[in-house]
Amino acid sequence: MAVDLLDTRRCPLKPACENCGEDGNATGPLRTVIVDTPVGILCMALCGGCTDAEAMPSMGYPTAVDRVLQHCGHLGIDADQAERLHDALREADR
Numbered sequence: 001m002a003v004d005l006l007d008t009r010r011c012p013l014k015p016a017c018e019n020c021g022e023d024g025n026a027t028g029p030l031r032t033v034i035v036d037t038p039v040g041i042l043c044m045a046l047c048g049g050c051t052d053a054e055a056m057p058s059m060g061y062p063t064a065v066d067r068v069l070q071h072c073g074h075l076g077i078d079a080d081q082a083e084r085l086h087d088a089l090r091e092a093d094r
């Protein structure tokens with residue numbers, strides 16, 4: 001079965017924007033967005049305003065790695081599979 005690394009349908013929705021802490025009522029509904037980081041693909045909850053501004057919280061390397069692994073869990077794949085899928089995405093981008 002092919003897994004789409006960019007699929008957010010199984011990612012749990014967070015209670016508040018991870019950038020500004022807004023619960024989404026003032027600036028539009030929270031969205032789960034995909035972020036392509038040097039350590040892999042991760043998902044993040046952002047409000048409408050932050051999504052439009054392409055704002056996101058800065059994240060240390062260990063946190064980013066942890067978040068990449070969490071997103072693997074959402075997709076039901078392991079880190080090796082995610083890395084291969086990420087490599088394939090980068091190839092396709094070229």
Ligand SMILES: [Zn+2]
Nearest residue numbers: 017020047050
């Ligand atoms: Zn926000």
Ligand SMILES: [Zn+2]
Nearest residue numbers: 011043071074
């Ligand atoms: Zn996820």
